[in-house]
Amino acid sequence: MNPAFSVIFLTTLIGTGQGLFLALYTAQAYSTVALLPAQPGSFYxxxxxxxxxxxxxxxxxxxFHLGHPERAWRSxxxxxxxxxxxxxIVLPALMGAxxxxxxxxxxxxxxGLIGINTPVEGDLALVIGAGGVALAFLLFLCTGMIYACIKFLQEWATWLTVVNYTLFGLASGFLLATAYAAWRAPALMYFYGGWTVVATLAVLVxxxxxxxxNRRLKHKSTIQTAIGVRHARIVQKSQGFMGGSFNTRDFFHGVAPRLFRSIKWIFLVLVFPVxxxxxxxxxxxxxxxLIAAAFVVQYLGLLAERWFFFAQANHPQNLYYQTIS
Known part of the structure; x- marks a missing residue:
């Protein structure tokens, strides 16, 4: 597929925002049961x-990837x-929460605003935050399933797609929370840093x-099924066009194989060890x-990872249009 950069920024930015919110709520929940020092309301x-x-x-x-943005509400x-x-629907709901x-x-x-008195400090925030947590994980599910539910794109059609979207969001969000804590609440820095390591190693796996x-995939579609001929030896020599078309622009990334492989190693280095x-x-x-620099480097790596995720998906129509004579 040919990745749209607007979608790359959409998925990485909201994933980091979800992860950061989950980190904030986790710290408040821990402090409520005295496992972490309480922080002022301004921190949250x-x-x-x-x-x-x-x-x-x-x-x-x-x-930016909509042909008619004024009709976005119809989506x-x-x-x-x-x-x-x-x-x-879930994204604006999470933003409100x-x-x-x-x-x-x-x-x-x-x-107490609504007549309910409890001994728990920040009780209303805990209630609202719990709803936000549910919406954040629901948004991870929705975003991942947009791609995982497309059965004919076999690289995406796996439970790993949803898991990776969730873990990448948690890793980047908790890393940003670590940088934020190092600036505003040093007592939480090691807590957030520890969870960042856990999330990063989990998503690495x-x-x-x-x-x-994906490297071992055996695609269900072949050149034979694309043209309806069952001959054992069929070789494509041309994409069928003198120039480009919608098919060749939107369903194939057009990057040289060597550069494509390099991007994989670039994101593996930038997202994890560095x-x-x-x-x-x-x-x-x-x-x-230094912690802020770690977040910046990882986010750049996430942009490369998300580009690779989209570009790696091999649309069945590429069997017919991809090769250039």
Whole structure:
């Protein structure tokens, strides 16, 4: 497939925003049971603002691959059968939950506003945040299933697609939370850093498994099935066009094989070993700058990973149009 950069930015930005929000809520939940030191409401309010900004940026990016952005609202109409429609509905709902979570912390509101008094500090934020957590994981599911449900693109049609989208979002979100904590709440830096390592190593395993799986795939479609001829030896010599077409532009990335393979190794290096090395160095030296650099490097790697994810999908029509004479 030919990746649209707007979709690459959409999926990586909202994934990081979801992960950051989940990190914020996790820290509050731990502090509620005295496993972590409590933080002021401003810590969660500013963190929620950053997460919301990432979600909004992802939503804005999504408009750039629409032929008629003014009709974007119609994309929610097929929510009964379309994972894309469900994503369009869940994303704004999550944005509302994140905004409400941040506002509740900023103003220090509690359940006492509605006549419910509890001994738990930040009780209203915990309730709203729990709903946000459910929406965040539902959004991971919707985004991953947009691609995993396409059966004829065998590289995507696997449970690993949903798992990788979720784990990449958690890894990048918790890494950003580590950088944010190093700046605003050093007591949480090692907590977030530890979970960043866990999420990053987990997605390293699942992403490598998906790479191995895709390399061993035996495609159901062949040149024989594409043209309806069952001869054992058929060789394609031309794509069937004197010039390009919609088919050749939108369903094949057009990158040289050597560069395509290089991008795989680029993202494997930038997403995993380099950020972890910078993260460890930053935590040892208590350096927000090094941890922020780890996030920037990993995000650049995520852009390369997402491009590779889309480009690796081999549309069956490429059997007929891909080869150039």
């Amino acid at each position: 309010a500013v963190g929620s603002a950053i997460a919301l900004a990432l979600l909004i940026a992802g939503l804005i990016a999504s408009f 929610a109409a097929r929510w009964r059968t379309s994972w894309l429609s469900r994503e369009v 994140v905004a409400a979570y941040g506002l509740v912390h900023y103003y220090g509101w509690g359940l 699942t992403r490598v498994v998906s790479l191995i799986r 950020p972890l090395a910078l993260l460890f160095a930053g935590m040892i030296r208590n350096s927000p700058v």
